[in-house]
Amino acid sequence: MFYPEVKMKRLFLFLLICSCFGFVTQSVFNLPIPNGWPKPAYNFKRNPLSPEAVLLGRALFYDPILSKNNTISCASCHSQYNGFTHADHAISHGIYDSIGTRNSPTLMNLAWHKSFMWDGAINHLDMQALAPITHPKEMGERLDSLLVKLNRSKLYKSLVAKAYGDSIVKSEFVLKSISQFLLTLVSANSxxxxxxxxxxxxxxxxxxxxxxxxxxxxxxxxxxxxxxxxxxxxxxxxxxxxxxxxxxxxxxxxxxxxxxxxxxxxxxxxxxxxxxxxxxxxxxxxxxxxxxxxxxxxxxxxxxxxxxxxxxxxxxxxxxxxxxxxxxxxxxxxxxxxxxxxxxxxxxx
Amino acid sequence: MMAKFFKYTLVLVLFFIIEKQDCTAQKIELKMLMGEQVLYLDSNYKLGSADSIQITALKFYISDVEFWNNDSLLNTEKKSYHLIDITNPESFFLQFDLPFINAYNQIKFKLGIDSAAHAAGAMSGALDPLNGMYWTWQSGYINSKIEGFYIEQGVKKVFQFHLGGYQNPFNALQELTLKVQSKAILPIAFDLMPFFQLIDLKNRHHIMQPSSEAVLFSRNLKKCFTLK
Known part of the structure; x- marks a missing residue:
């Protein structure tokens, strides 16, 4: 037990020490919300945007490393010029030329969406990427194998260090950074x-x-x-x-x-x-x-x-x-x- | 100046360490059983007269543990999730960031993950999807996973129960209350036998998605927690 003033002193000392070492802070930016639009559904407090994490997510989005045999990336079925859907494909083809069952959806203004997929199977943007990564007809990869690959990669180790100040690539970083990149895809200039x-x-x-x-x-x-x-x-x-x-x-x-x-x-x-x-x-x-x-x-x-x-x-x-x-x-x-x-x-x- | 600064730091660090050790932390020790026997992976256990079962995987979540004295809540660790895994004996010891209060006579906890955490996005630790307790094709945690073989007259058949679901009417989360005697390391038995006695493995050997049966099986799983 401590008396309040002792507690205060301790708190002050603690803050003093912290300020000596200096906190490592990542730069944070806010997603611009177009005028008159509703409040986004995405909880940015749990995943504050930073340019470093957006870059990590963006690199992952375009990298076929996410698939089991390094052939399919997110962008394979979500190309920017089509509003991030798959040009001219009724149904997309994934790993080993497997054919899925549904049309690849566009990716834009996802911060406002509360569920994902044509049937709303996914309840949070962070968890969305897990579905195509692990689907046997899309990327056919396992999350644990993917993390082994990413932890062997000098590029991703360095991107994660910059974004999260951590030397290990964790699934939370992978999923949240992909969310971050997707959240920046705002279409409001038609x-x-x-x-x-x-x-x-x-x-x-x-x-x-x-x-x-x-x-x-x-x-x-x-x-x-x-x-x-x-x-x-x-x-x-x-x-x-x-x-x-x-x-x-x-x-x-x-x-x-x-x-x-x-x-x-x-x-x-x-x-x-x-x-x-x-x-x-x-x-x-x-x-x-x-x-x-x-x-x-x-x-x-x-x-x-x-x-x-x-x-x-x-x-x-x-x-x-x-x-x-x-x-x-x-x-x-x-x-x-x-x-x-x-x-x-x-x-x- | 620097020397003084380091002295302060040292004193402060020691302070925190000593304070931490002052009070005993509360723990729960789960004893994994199959009837009267200790439950081990890949061992044979008799089920009825002729048949037997083997467990090849057993994982489940315990969350929101609360320590009560009759009607008053003494201690709780909100938003705490403990993943118990038969392959990891360390996980049978539930660690809490709470001091031991020698006055509780019941504990309440949840078997599974609450709906808020189900829809909170990516997390690390016990809720990391890497733990194999997350459905990737339909968002949601698997509250409990029980897999193994059912051996009927020498023939091995697989059973797999992935019990979860957080949305009504298939919310599989279970709440439990156990009358206990307070102890710093509280022993609780987790005996799988009652679960298997309540189901007909011959006819129902797979549950892999949220459903009314997943809810029923989750309710049955509550009966595994005893004080023996």
């Missing part, structure tokens, strides 16, 4: 955003398309993320080969059958093919589907109980608006690409 900021104007056609969008699409693909982050059945017929029950697989609730996470529409111009199994190659095929959903099962979204009536001209106008969601500053942002220059002066393996 023409739509410029119009909302009163810096540009829609063409008359785009304006008509925006009105149609607000009348027919905004219920699920609501602004500013262009997704309500929920799970919906949009009336697609189940693929006989894939037999994908969607959200039901996770909740086991029959009312969740054939529901999939509502995808964000930003950068839709480049994120084709569309839908959870990539069955539609064009935006026009998607819009045609919504005019007459083929399979009206009990879990069909209430908003689609009556088909969306769109004339041919409406579909053209709506498409013109959807192209306003293209964010070139995002798709060609050098901070999101393979960090070649930043890794130049680091130890090589």
């Amino acid at each position: 023409k739509y955003d410029s119009v909302m900021r009163h810096e540009a104007d829609f063409t008359p056609q785009e304006k008509k398309g925006y009105v149609l969008f607000k009348n027919h699409c905004n219920g699920c693909h609501n602004e500013p993320l262009f997704t309500n982050l929920e799970f919906e059945n949009n009336g697609l017929c189940v693929d006989d080969n894939l037999r994908d029950l969607g959200r039901f697989v996770i909740t086991k609730n029959p009312l969740d059958s054939f529901k999939f996470k509502v995808p964000a529409l930003r950068n839709i111009e480049f994120s084709f093919p569309y839908m959870h199994d990539g069955r539609f190659k064009t935006i026009s095929a998607v819009l045609l589907h919504y005019s007459s959903p083929k399979c009206k099962t009990p879990s069909l979204s209430n908003l689609l109980k009556n088909p969306i009536k769109l004339s041919k001209a409406d579909r053209v106008d709506l498409t013109a608006f959807l192209l306003c969601l293209t964010d070139k500053a995002f798709l060609f942002n050098e901070n999101y690409s393979y960090p070649k220059i930043l890794l130049l002066n680091l130890p090589k393996d």
Whole structure:
């Protein structure tokens, strides 16, 4: 037991000593939140962003070291020019040319998402990378083997030392740093955003398309993320080969059958093919589907109980608006690409 | 100046060390049993008259241990997670960052991981996914993992129970209360036999995802904690 003043003295002494040695501090930066956007779902307090950890995550994202035979990286199925999805692949191929069951989703504005994957199987961004890394058809690696590889790598030892001041590559560092890089992928500079900021104007056609969008699409693909982050059945017929029950697989609730996470529409111009199994190659095929959903099962979204009536001209106008969601500053942002220059002066393996 | 500084540091460090040793820390020692026998990995244990079982893996989480005197909470270590692993005898000794208070007469704890930690993101230590207690295809910790062989008339069959799930209606987390006599090293038995007596291994040998059965099996696992 100590009296308060003795305690205070001890505290003072402790602080004095600490200040003598100097704390090792990593630089911290805040993710810029676009004006008018909701509060992010991600808890940054548990994983404060630093340029060093973002770089570590970025290096890992582009490195096939994450896969068992060093052939597949995250970027293999998530390329920047497509809004971080897989160009022209309905369903992606992973290790040993294995074919999965679902379309690779876009990666953007993930700080606002509360679940991940088409069925919401993953509850936290930090844990997301574990799924593709360990999936036998994606990267086919084991977490323990991966950590052995990373701990043998001079590059990753040095990146981890810089980011976390630790000499060992731990799974927490790997997962949190990948999160950090993904969190920086914010797309908020499309023409739509410029119009909302009163810096540009829609063409008359785009304006008509925006009105149609607000009348027919905004219920699920609501602004500013262009997704309500929920799970919906949009009336697609189940693929006989894939037999994908969607959200039901996770909740086991029959009312969740054939529901999939509502995808964000930003950068839709480049994120084709569309839908959870990539069955539609064009935006026009998607819009045609919504005019007459083929399979009206009990879990069909209430908003689609009556088909969306769109004339041919409406579909053209709506498409013109959807192209306003293209964010070139995002798709060609050098901070999101393979960090070649930043890794130049680091130890090589 | 430097000499003075180092002297202060030395005194301070000693202070902390002495203070730590002043009070005895609370511990729990788990005795791993199969019926009347000590539980070892890969050993044969009789189950019923003719059949036997072998355990090849046994891991489970104990969390939020609380020390109570009747209705008053004396001591608790919030957000503490202990991973018990049959391959690591050190893990049978649960260490707490708590002093021994010689007045508790019951303990409460959870078998598994609370829902907040299930959705808190990447962590190290007991909750590191590296421990093989995390489902990568569907987020969530495996609260308890029991694997082995069921040997029926000389034929070996595998059983694997990965019990977990944190979302309703398949929340497999279990809360336990045990009446005890306070001790600095509190002995508690973990006897797997009641668990196996409650299930029909011939018909149910695999549980690998959250389900109503995983909840039921987790409830059965509570019966393994006794004071013998």
